[in-house]
Amino acid sequence: MNDKIKPAHQVGPVSAFFIPQVMQIGIGYLSFQQIITKYSQQDAWLASLISGALSLGILWVVLRLLENERQFGMPDLFSIHTRIFGRRIGTILNLFTVTHVLLFAIRSLRSYIEIVHVWVFPQMSMFLFSLIFCLIAWYIVSGGMRTIAGVCLLSFIYLVPLSILTLFIVPHAQFENLLPLIDHSPAALLKSCYELTHVYLGFELLLYVYPFISNPREARKWAFRSALTTVYFYTTTLILAIAYFSQGELQNTIWPTVAYWKSVRFPLVEHIDIIAIVLLLWATIPKVCLCSWIIARAVKFTVPKIKMKYSLIVILALFIAGTTMIRTGLLVKQLNVAYTRYGALIIYIYLPILLFCQWIKKKRGRSAAS
Amino acid sequence: MKQKAALIAPLIALLLLSGCLPTSIIDDVLLVEAEGIDYLGDGKVMGTVSMPNYAANPNPGSGGAGLPTTASMLRHLSGVTYDGKSLVDRFQPSGQMPLRVGKLRLMLFNTAMAKKGLYKQIDLRNRDPDAPRDMSLAVVEGSCRKMLTSADYQTQIPVARYIQDMIEQNSEHNYPESTLETFMYAYYGDYMDPFLPIIRKQGDHIEMYGLALFKGDKYVMRLSENRVFTFKMLFQKFSQGVYDYEFAPNKHIALKNVHTNVNYKVKNGNSSSPDIYASVNVRAQIRQANPGSISKSTGPGMEKKLNKHMAKEAVQLVHRFQRKRIDPLQLGQHVRSYTRNFDGKSWPERYPNARFHCKVDVTIRQTGISE
Incomplete structure (x- = not known):
């Protein structure tokens, strides 16, 4: 298992830009404004900046972890776990982090289905949709990491028009709404930061993908650029939302982004919101693909006998089952809450601790050797 | 890989075909363009919906495709219901085709309705994913039903578009911009109250007649x-x-x-x-x-x-x-x-x-x- 990845299976360093970017931007983009402004009203953009800065910090931790690991073999989270904690505990920890990946996939898929149900096709069958969706995912993942990275790139390109759509609300924005600046307590801001965690989550998947990216020195730079772009993207969207909605209205709107798509009108194309939601399918495909690929790799890592193409089918079946079981909007909301908590636990607490453990291990190893 | 693709392609086709969903094809729906609500008292309202009527000009090239263009579709429907009822659902029993609000452009309320309070109507529109947010709202001096159903206007274009064009045009001149968007902004926002234009029918045309100022959702004052x-x-x-x-x-x-x-x-x-x-x-x-x-x-x-x-x-x-x-x-x-x-x-x-x-x-x- 611990042999190096062949260059033929690796992707270029620019993928370190597209992959985390596409993982981060998704369905959360439609609704994050409401939850965040609940605590810090017009100062929520500040929370977004803080949260973004934190995500950059955690990205540094992630890259540090991986780079320290390079000399011992494969630079990914599974190897780190087993090397530091031994085979048994390492496997348990792998399970712990992979559960989050599973949650990430199911939550992305289910949230997307929810949006389609609410805005476009209330009658759409969840089972059939997720089945077709997972077939597509299966087809892509069968192509290997390079295909997944390609889909991430496509997804990024397809989603650019959506960010341009946001510009249409600038003439209606009342930037006075942003005043007075910084009028909230640090506690309120931190609460907002925590609520923002789920939109910034996703970049930590680099922990699993990293060995497949060639030229790590360049890749690291691209990873940071990716995180910065996300911060810019979310912060500007948030500022526009605060300026465009009054606070009371924002608290009343579950999907503020779709609400302002709803007010964009072109002479020939009505209902941009529906087109945009359909386009958002492309934000979900790479997530499900990458997550199923990661889980399949985890299975292979733990039980090398099982081939990835077989475990993949089971994993996708699990996605379909998980998605179909979550029947109501309330459950989707609870799933999102659980996902945010789990994710915050992993990135803010677990990863720094892991880095610390790695450091201890290094110290011990050195003192044992001398 | 090719074999696999050949295997799953028919499978996907099968699934796609079995996953058919109800569609809204533009020729086969009644596009509601305007809704008018007149208050009758005691929580009852007279609702009116108006649809465009693509008729009257015989089209020589229409052949046998679908509807003959000379056929007239329903132009308007009105009836009594309770305040806050979705008019599309109310009138579906009398619709020859599915009624849809996706292109709703105008909502009218008579002064009695506006004085009684619009919160149920605004909540309905705020909850509705189909209706656009940039539609015009207006308070009607007189009866909305009369305004939407009269046939004695000088213009031939559907009355809903006529009124909406007029409101939009005037909001580039003396009148402040007012759409559902701005109304909800002020209605749900703190420390502010919404306003709407007032319009009235004068003989064979419609005119702007000042601004209706609201306190919360209730019309309390007219600005001349x-x-x-x-x-x-x-x-x-x-x-x-x-x-x-x-x-x-x-x-x-x-x-x-x-x-x-x-x-x-x-x-x-x-x-x-x-x-x-x-x-x-x-x-x-x-x-x-x-x-x-x-x-x-x-x-x-x-x-x-x-x-x-x-x-x-x-x-x-x-x-x-x-x-x-x-x-x-x-x-x-x-x-x-x-x-x-x-x-x-x-x-x-x-x-x-x-x-x-x-x-x-x-x-x-x-x-x-x-x-």
């Missing part, structure tokens, strides 16, 4: 046509408005503003009587003047008079709002923006005591092509 310019001047920056000034009995000049902007400053926002300073800049052209009343040399004098007059009007306007305890100009929002730790709870009590100062600066750029 000649005050609308002052209102808009304090509300947003705009151009193309026309202001008529009677500087002496029966002697008028009319300004067409090229550009107007307004700036607010607030002092003592948390005291019992906050000071609100509005400074308005009007750059204007003279459109019409009493003969001999204005030329390039007498311009500055007229500007001064105008400054004073418009500022006085603005202050009077705000005093009227304060007496009614309504805030359609969103002054509370300005105070909130310029006050740290704004005390929002006591604002409704403090608002009537707020001191409003207005400074208007008119610049007459041109007086026309004759001396």
Whole structure:
């Protein structure tokens, strides 16, 4: 298992830009404004900046972890776990982090289905949709990491028009709404930061993908650029939302982004919101693909006998089952809450601790050797 | 890989075909373009929906495709229901095709309905994913049903589009912009109240008839046509408005503003009587003047008079709002923006005591092509 990845299976360093970017931007983009402004009203953009800065910090931790690991073999989270904690505990920890990946996939898929149900096709069958969706995912993942990275790139390109759509609300924005600046307590801001965690989550998947990216020195730079772009993207969207909605209205709107798509009108194309939601399918495909690929790799890592193409089918079946079981909007909301908590636990607490453990291990190893 | 693709392609096709969903094909639905709601009392309303009617002109090339173009579709439906009922659902039993609100452009309420309160209607529209947010709302002096169902208009285009064009057109001139979007902004927002244009039917046409000012969701006050310019001047920056000034009995000049902007400053926002300073800049052209009343040399004098007059009007306007305890100009929002730790709870009590100062600066750029 611990042999190096062949260059033929690796992707270029620019993928370190597209992959985390596409993982981060998704369905959360439609609704994050409401939850965040609940605590810090017009100062929520500040929370977004803080949260973004934190995500950059955690990205540094992630890259540090991986780079320290390079000399011992494969630079990914599974190897780190087993090397530091031994085979048994390492496997348990792998399970712990992979559960989050599973949650990430199911939550992305289910949230997307929810949006389609609410805005476009209330009658759409969840089972059939997720089945077709997972077939597509299966087809892509069968192509290997390079295909997944390609889909991430496509997804990024397809989603650019959506960010341009946001510009249409600038003439209606009342930037006075942003005043007075910084009028909230640090506690309120931190609460907002925590609520923002789920939109910034996703970049930590680099922990699993990293060995497949060639030229790590360049890749690291691209990873940071990716995180910065996300911060810019979310912060500007948030500022526009605060300026465009009054606070009371924002608290009343579950999907503020779709609400302002709803007010964009072109002479020939009505209902941009529906087109945009359909386009958002492309934000979900790479997530499900990458997550199923990661889980399949985890299975292979733990039980090398099982081939990835077989475990993949089971994993996708699990996605379909998980998605179909979550029947109501309330459950989707609870799933999102659980996902945010789990994710915050992993990135803010677990990863720094892991880095610390790695450091201890290094110290011990050195003192044992001398 | 190729084999696999060949294997799953029919499978996907099968699934896609079995996953058919109800569609809304534009030829096979009734696109509701306007809804009118007249209050009857006791929670009952008379609802009217209006659909476009693509008929009357025989199309020689229509062949046998679907509907003959000469066939008339339903043009409007009305009936009694309760307040807050979705009219599309109410009238579906009488629809020859599915009714859809995806292109709803106009919602009308008669004055009784507006006085009773629109919160159920606004909640309905806010909850509805299908209806667009940029539709126009208006209060109708008279009956919405009559307005939407009359056939005696001069224009041949569907009445819903006629009214919406009129409202949109006027919101580029004297009337402030008002759509569902702005109404919800002010209705759900704190420290502000919404407003809507009032329209009425005059014989064979429809006209704008001032602004309906709301307190929360209830219509409480009408702003007459000649005050609308002052209102808009304090509300947003705009151009193309026309202001008529009677500087002496029966002697008028009319300004067409090229550009107007307004700036607010607030002092003592948390005291019992906050000071609100509005400074308005009007750059204007003279459109019409009493003969001999204005030329390039007498311009500055007229500007001064105008400054004073418009500022006085603005202050009077705000005093009227304060007496009614309504805030359609969103002054509370300005105070909130310029006050740290704004005390929002006591604002409704403090608002009537707020001191409003207005400074208007008119610049007459041109007086026309004759001396």
